[in-house]
Amino acid sequence: MSLIVQKFGGSSVKDAQRIRNVAGIIAETYLAGNDVIVVLSAQGDTTDDLIAKAEEINPHASKREMDMLLSTGEQISVALCAMALEAMGLPCVSLTAWQVGIQSTAVHSDARIKKIDSERIQAELDQHRIVIVTGFQGVDRNGDVTTLGRGGSDTSAVALAAAFRADLCQIYTDVDGVYTTDPRIVPNAKKLEEITYDEMLELASQGAQVLHNRSVELAKKFRVNLEVVSSLERKPGTKVKEVTKVEKTNIAGVAKDTSIARVALIGLQHNPGVAFQVFDLLSKHNINVDVILQSIGREDTKDITFTVHKKDLEESQKVLEEHKEALKFDHIETDESIGKVSIVGAGLMSNCGVAARMFEALYEAGINIQMINTSEIRVSVLLDEEDVNRAVRAIHDKFFGDL
Amino acid sequence: MSLIVQKFGGSSVKDAQRIRNVAGIIAETYLAGNDVIVVLSAQGDTTDDLIAKAEEINPHASKREMDMLLSTGEQISVALCAMALEAMGLPCVSLTAWQVGIQSTAVHSDARIKKIDSERIQAELDQHRIVIVTGFQGVDRNGDVTTLGRGGSDTSAVALAAAFRADLCQIYTDVDGVYTTDPRIVPNAKKLEEITYDEMLELASQGAQVLHNRSVELAKKFRVNLEVVSSLERKPGTKVKEVTKVEKTNIAGVAKDTSIARVALIGLQHNPGVAFQVFDLLSKHNINVDVILQSIGREDTKDITFTVHKKDLEESQKVLEEHKEALKFDHIETDESIGKVSIVGAGLMSNCGVAARMFEALYEAGINIQMINTSEIRVSVLLDEEDVNRAVRAIHDKFFGDL
Numbered sequence: 001m002s003l004i005v006q007k008f009g010g011s012s013v014k015d016a017q018r019i020r021n022v023a024g025i026i027a028e029t030y031l032a033g034n035d036v037i038v039v040l041s042a043q044g045d046t047t048d049d050l051i052a053k054a055e056e057i058n059p060h061a062s063k064r065e066m067d068m069l070l071s072t073g074e075q076i077s078v079a080l081c082a083m084a085l086e087a088m089g090l091p092c093v094s095l096t097a098w099q100v101g102i103q104s105t106a107v108h109s110d111a112r113i114k115k116i117d118s119e120r121i122q123a124e125l126d127q128h129r130i131v132i133v134t135g136f137q138g139v140d141r142n143g144d145v146t147t148l149g150r151g152g153s154d155t156s157a158v159a160l161a162a163a164f165r166a167d168l169c170q171i172y173t174d175v176d177g178v179y180t181t182d183p184r185i186v187p188n189a190k191k192l193e194e195i196t197y198d199e200m201l202e203l204a205s206q207g208a209q210v211l212h213n214r215s216v217e218l219a220k221k222f223r224v225n226l227e228v229v230s231s232l233e234r235k236p237g238t239k240v241k242e243v244t245k246v247e248k249t250n251i252a253g254v255a256k257d258t259s260i261a262r263v264a265l266i267g268l269q270h271n272p273g274v275a276f277q278v279f280d281l282l283s284k285h286n287i288n289v290d291v292i293l294q295s296i297g298r299e300d301t302k303d304i305t306f307t308v309h310k311k312d313l314e315e316s317q318k319v320l321e322e323h324k325e326a327l328k329f330d331h332i333e334t335d336e337s338i339g340k341v342s343i344v345g346a347g348l349m350s351n352c353g354v355a356a357r358m359f360e361a362l363y364e365a366g367i368n369i370q371m372i373n374t375s376e377i378r379v380s381v382l383l384d385e386e387d388v389n390r391a392v393r394a395i396h397d398k399f400f401g402d403l
Numbered sequence: 404m405s406l407i408v409q410k411f412g413g414s415s416v417k418d419a420q421r422i423r424n425v426a427g428i429i430a431e432t433y434l435a436g437n438d439v440i441v442v443l444s445a446q447g448d449t450t451d452d453l454i455a456k457a458e459e460i461n462p463h464a465s466k467r468e469m470d471m472l473l474s475t476g477e478q479i480s481v482a483l484c485a486m487a488l489e490a491m492g493l494p495c496v497s498l499t500a501w502q503v504g505i506q507s508t509a510v511h512s513d514a515r516i517k518k519i520d521s522e523r524i525q526a527e528l529d530q531h532r533i534v535i536v537t538g539f540q541g542v543d544r545n546g547d548v549t550t551l552g553r554g555g556s557d558t559s560a561v562a563l564a565a566a567f568r569a570d571l572c573q574i575y576t577d578v579d580g581v582y583t584t585d586p587r588i589v590p591n592a593k594k595l596e597e598i599t600y601d602e603m604l605e606l607a608s609q610g611a612q613v614l615h616n617r618s619v620e621l622a623k624k625f626r627v628n629l630e631v632v633s634s635l636e637r638k639p640g641t642k643v644k645e646v647t648k649v650e651k652t653n654i655a656g657v658a659k660d661t662s663i664a665r666v667a668l669i670g671l672q673h674n675p676g677v678a679f680q681v682f683d684l685l686s687k688h689n690i691n692v693d694v695i696l697q698s699i700g701r702e703d704t705k706d707i708t709f710t711v712h713k714k715d716l717e718e719s720q721k722v723l724e725e726h727k728e729a730l731k732f733d734h735i736e737t738d739e740s741i742g743k744v745s746i747v748g749a750g751l752m753s754n755c756g757v758a759a760r761m762f763e764a765l766y767e768a769g770i771n772i773q774m775i776n777t778s779e780i781r782v783s784v785l786l787d788e789e790d791v792n793r794a795v796r797a798i799h800d801k802f803f804g805d806l
Contacts, residue, residue: 016459050479054486056419061486068497069482072475076453079472083457083464094471098501099546120546143502143523 002167003125004029007039007135007157011174012231013077014044022231023084025172026130030090035125037164039135039157040081042073063108067137067147071097074134074153081132092130095120097137097145102156104138104146111138111146113155116163133160151212158215162222169224170237171211176230177238178203178210181254185389186396192252194239199252200226202344202378216240251345251354254396256388258339260290261313262370264305265320267330277327278304278320285319287312291340291373291382301330305371307382310336338370339388342380343395355379361398367391405570406528407432410442410538410560414577415634416480417447425634426487428575429533433493438528440567442538442560443484445476466511470540470550474500477537477556484535495533498523500540500548505559507541507549514541514549516558519566536563554615561618565625572627573640574614579633580641581606581613584657588792589799595655597642602655603629605747605781619643654748654757657799659791661742663693664716665773667708668723670733680730681707681723688722690715694743694776694785704733708774710785713739741773742791745783746798758782764801770794 006029008022022040030036050069054061061069078094085092097104101117124131135153138146148155154171161169175183176191178200183189195203197220204213210228219226219240229237268274275294282289292306308316317332348354358379362369367390371382383391409432411425425443433439453472457464464472481497488495500507504520527534538556541549551558557574564572578586579594581603586592598606600623607616613631622629622643632640671677678697685692695709711719720735751757761782765772770793774785786794 016456019460053419053479053483057422057483058486058490060490062489065482065485065489065497068485068499069479072478072482075475075478076456076472079468079475080456080460082468082471083461086465086468087461087463094468096471096548145499 001033001035003035003037003164005037005039005157005161005164005166005169006172007153007170008041008172008231009153009174010041010044010047012172013040013081016080018231019077019080019084022172023081023088025231026081026085027088027090030130035128036130037121037125037160037166038078038081038130038132039153039160040074040077040132041135041153042070043077043080046073046076064144067108067145070147071134071137071145074136078132078134085130085132090130091128092132093124094132094134095124096134097156098139098143100133102133102138102159104140104148106140106142106144106146108144108146110149111140113138113148113159116159118163121160121164151214154212154215155218158218158222158224158226161224162218167225168227169219170227170229171215172229172231173210174230174232175210175228176233176235177228178240179253180251180400181392181396182256185256185392186254188400189396190400192238193236194241195252196346197240197242198377199344199346200240202342202375203253203255211240251343251348251399253344254392254399255342255344256339256392257342258385258388259310260307260338260340261310262305262307262335262338262382263313263316263320264303264333264335265327265329266303266333267301268304269328270300270302274327275304279306281319281323281327282308282316285315287316287319291371291380293371293373307338307340337385338382339385340380340382341388341391341395342378343399344378346377348377348379357398358395361394362391365390365394367394404436404438406438406440406567408440408442408560408564408567408569408572409575410556410573411444411575411634412556412577413444413447413450415575416443416484419483421634422480422483422487425575426484426491428634429484429488430491430493433533438531439533440524440528440563440569441481441484441533441535442556442563443477443480443535444538444556445473446480446483449476449479467547470511470548473550474537474540474548477539481535481537488533488535493533494531495535496527497535497537498527499537500559501542501546503536505536505541505562507543507551509543509545509547509549511547511549513552514543516541516551516562519562521566524563524567554617557615557618558621561621561625561627561629564627565621570628571630572622573630573632574618575632575634576613577633577635578613578631579636579638580631581643582656583654583803584795584799585659588659588795589657591803592799593803595641596639597644598655599749600643600645601780602747602749603643605745605778606656606658614643654746654751654802656747657795657802658745658747659742659795660745661788661791662713663710663741663743664713665708665710665738665741665785666716666719666723667706667736667738668730668732669706669736670704671707672731673703673705677730678707682709684722684726684730685711685719688718690719690722694774694783696774696776710741710743740788741785742788743783743785744791744794744798745781746802747781749780751780751782760801761798764797765794768793768797770797 082094103115104111135156179189226240290307373380485497506518507514538559582592629643693710
């Protein structure tokens with residue numbers, strides 16, 4: 001007998017029919033003799049509907065009250081799913097984060113899970129009940145409801161799998177696994193049987209929508225066996241694990257990200273520590289910076305270029321302008337029409353030909369590279385936004401075209 | 404400085420505009436220097452929408468999961484109301500029943516409040532925050548969410564007023580007080596300035612929709628000063644208290660109830676304890692019985708006639724038929740086309756002319772009385788359903804016509 005955690009996203013529970021379908025998957029797992037902990041997101045558009053209600057009343061509502069409001073979405077899902085299992089005659093119980101004791105930090109709308117109490121869930125499992133838990137939420141030490149921010153339900157599932165030493169954590173989505181790139185852009189994209197945590201992390205960070213990197217990081221830390229699998233079709237998904245079989249290609253996939261903007265600080269003085277000052281300032285305003293490039297500018301100055309999420313662009317500019325005197329730069333240039341394309345693979349940097357092949361593909365397609373950024377298992381290039389899809393196709397074709 | 408509990412029902416918070424209106428009332432009370440605890444129901448049709456969702460999945464869902472589902476309705480209301488107060492710059496916090504510690508029995512869908520923890524609310528009041536609490540719900544000793552059944556939000560408000568020794572508990576509704584009878588039937592119905600707990604109890608039990616008798620019972624027990632007041636118009640409502648001024652009329656109001664059905668057990672043997680057996684049996688099936696009449700039947704048998712809620716009619720028949728042999732009756736007769744009209748007044752039975760005036764009014768209107776039932780402060784008659792509104796008008800005219 002195994003303990004399996006199964007997480008279903010919002011589109012998988014969006015209506016009565018989908019909930020019945022989910023109940024069918026859970027029932028199959030349970031009737032095969034497994035203990036099952038289910039984690040659910042809010043139904044389809046529920047969260048958006050609730051946000052619209054809030055904005056009609058107060059567009060600047062506190063995050064504490066937003067969490068109070070939004071956390072009802074998952075509660076509705078778990079209750080309805082329990083009812084669907086009850087209709088099949090299966091013993092089950094739905095539980096909210098506070099009932100389980102999913103203790104989180106007090107950072108509303110972006111809380112981190114600190115600890116999961118095992119008592120209530122274990123008692124229900126001991127009674128052979130299927131346990132259905134609200135994803136995306138926690139409770140802080142004051143007893144206030146928190147939400148976990150982006151990728152929150154995946155994180156809830158992985159955290160529960162870690163806390164209960166589950167044999168497997170299945171993330172059910174409306175795609176059937178992790179692909180070598182976005183199949184909507186490259187129709188012959190290939191589904192991966194396996195991928196390492198690190199590869200998945202880079203793919204997730206680089207724009208693959210399947211799993212959020214927070215959940216992959218947590219899975220890696222606690223060695224949780226993850227599987228990305230379709231809730232609509234019964235076929236094998238993609239396993240995410242520590243080590244995968246050596247495959248004939250050196251990269252796991254091609255990812256794109258068009259949600260970024262470029263910021264350039266032009267004409268910085270050559271003061272020691274200026275880069276630290278810039279990024280420390282942005283970090284204090286909760287602005288995440290991605291690709292960074294520092295170059296020599298005109299007349300003995302230097303330029304620092306970096307990318308931020310498009311939503312953070314305005315705030316970044318504002319914060320930097322406010323500190324213009326202290327940072328001593330000449331002016332700021334920004335560009336929103338850029339995109340990033342990355343290749344990810346465990347064996348990538350130990351095989352120096354790989355990056356070259358990527359650049360070759362772009363050269364052959366006549367695509368100009370603006371910036372390059374690399375990690376141990378990833379190479380990213382910044383391009384004009386309009387070149388992004390063409391670049392993904394060219395690179396995917398270069399690496400996977402002959403499969 | 405006073406502590407005031409204000410309860411708003413579902414229609415008072417049904418949309419953004421109504422919520423802003425409610426926030427305005429709360430703000431006025433708070434800015435006048437009072438501590439305020441607010442109790443809210445679910446928005447307008449939310450509960451019905453959630454029930455529809457549940458029924459699509461499982462028409463026989465467990466009450467535990469129904470409570471889990473339905474309790475999200477009030478949580479949405481309190482979060483939205485807090486946001487409206489935040490938009491006005493007022494310090495406030497929304498709290499669910501489990502956050503407050505509204506401890507209830509474990510009877511899902513019909514729980515009773517056992518105890519209210521004071522710690523969290525008191526801490527928030529000490530911070531001069533307006534506290535907004537979900538009505539209609541509690542948490543049982545297992546940490547499971549319960550709902551309080553009909554009149555639950557009124558009961559939550561009165562229980563909080565009792566627990567915190569509030570100076571006043573205001574029940575805001577879409578009518579502006581308690582009337583001598585339903586103004587939709589009798590246009591010249593008169594709003595009562597004051598009414599006693601007992602009169603209000605009888606009126607509530609006899610079909611007046613304004614306050615549920617559970618909340619009035621609780622208010623009476625803990626001497627909570629209740630006020631029924633309109634959320635739409637700023638004018639005095641009706642005060643419910645222990646003793647009211649002597650008024651020139653002997654009755655407080657005329658109530659009607661057409662939700663009842665009549666059941667008659669015909670041809671019962673003259674066994675001792677047969678009435679006990681009948682009503683004990685019904686009580687064990689949670690069927691409430693109202694007016695009871697026992698009469699001598701044909702051939703040395705007797706008949707027992709009583710009324711039940713229409714929704715319980717089928718179940719009553721089934722239960723009684725199942726025990727036909729033990730109870731030894733001949734057959735059951737039922738009638739759904741009946742109604743009940745009552746007059747209520749503190750001084751009623753000590754003034755024997757009052758009941759006679761009621762019967763006179765019915766006689767003059769040519770309305771036939773099927774059964775009569777009285778209490779210390781009430782006289783009820785059972786009539787044909789089609790005579791009910793005419794009876795209300797005739798009786799009201801007799802007692803209040805010259806006002």
